[in-house]
Amino acid sequence: MSMTTVKIALVTGANKGLGFETSRQLARQGITVLMASRSSIRGKAAARTLRDEGLNAEFIHLDVTRPEQIRKAAAEIRRRYGKLDILVNNAGTSADGAHGRNSTETISPRALRKTFDVNVFGLVELTQKLLPLIKKSGAGRIVNVASILGSMTIHSSQGGMSYKPFAYDASKTCVNAFTIHLAAALAGTNVKVNSAHPGWVKTDMGGPGAPLSPEEGAGTAVRLATLDADGPTGKFFHGEDELPW
Numbered sequence: 001m002s003m004t005t006v007k008i009a010l011v012t013g014a015n016k017g018l019g020f021e022t023s024r025q026l027a028r029q030g031i032t033v034l035m036a037s038r039s040s041i042r043g044k045a046a047a048r049t050l051r052d053e054g055l056n057a058e059f060i061h062l063d064v065t066r067p068e069q070i071r072k073a074a075a076e077i078r079r080r081y082g083k084l085d086i087l088v089n090n091a092g093t094s095a096d097g098a099h100g101r102n103s104t105e106t107i108s109p110r111a112l113r114k115t116f117d118v119n120v121f122g123l124v125e126l127t128q129k130l131l132p133l134i135k136k137s138g139a140g141r142i143v144n145v146a147s148i149l150g151s152m153t154i155h156s157s158q159g160g161m162s163y164k165p166f167a168y169d170a171s172k173t174c175v176n177a178f179t180i181h182l183a184a185a186l187a188g189t190n191v192k193v194n195s196a197h198p199g200w201v202k203t204d205m206g207g208p209g210a211p212l213s214p215e216e217g218a219g220t221a222v223r224l225a226t227l228d229a230d231g232p233t234g235k236f237f238h239g240e241d242e243l244p245w
């Protein structure tokens, strides 16, 4: 096993949307980005696009709900690089349906499980499996892409948020819980863990009516992925603004 001096980042769900743009912005900082995608065709094409721009980007096959693919990805990173500096847990989904409605009374257990499988269980398992490699970095950074829709403070405040897709929102609340708990577990180490809210962004998930471009939306995750040693850990941000849990 060799340990490279170049910074290595892994971004999940990197084939499109915010994951793709986060990969591009990290790679523009001279970081080698492993663009994880559950589709080989889409993931290879995305990595090729960034390489054509002169950036260091490689495809890595990873469906975050597939433990054997997580194990394989971790083994490959260990063999090739010996460490991981940045993990951006960006892959996400919503199985709520009925866009704009409150799904709490009707959401099926199947839709709940489907959402949690990707947004929570996959994210946690991947992070746990990569942690030994992240601890080998001199400055490990874990960014959990959550959402303001995971904020219980905002949901429970008067006039806070009428958009309430339950599976998605609850999954992002769990992502935030993971951020807090993992940051506490890693206190005193070189590893920082934070949650990012990208804003409402024009992607397949955000839809065409969103006000932010993916370039703008990726900024929060990129900032948290490249924090200095005196930067925060165990916090929730949109841009430079700290958000309530």
Ligand SMILES: NC(=O)c1ccc[n+]([C@@H]2O[C@H](COP(=O)([O-])OP(=O)(O)OC[C@H]3O[C@@H](n4cnc5c(N)ncnc54)[C@H](OP(=O)(O)O)[C@@H]3O)[C@@H](O)[C@H]2O)c1
Binding pocket: 012, 013, 014, 015, 016, 017, 018, 019, 037, 038, 039, 042, 062, 063, 064, 065, 089, 090, 091, 092, 093, 118, 122, 145, 146, 147, 148, 197, 198, 199, 200, 201, 202, 203, 204, 205, 206, 207, 210
């Ligand atoms: N857009 C917004 O307004 C907004 C706001 C707040 C938070 N977010 C969060 O930002 C993140 C990125 O969202 P986006 O807007 O870029 O959405 P998107 O365009 O729909 O992209 C989602 C990405 O996640 C991947 N993915 C889904 N299930 C996966 C799995 N099982 N394994 C691996 N990858 C999987 C998708 O892969 P496929 O292409 O194969 O489906 C895709 O690459 C998500 O966590 C989302 O919740 C977005």
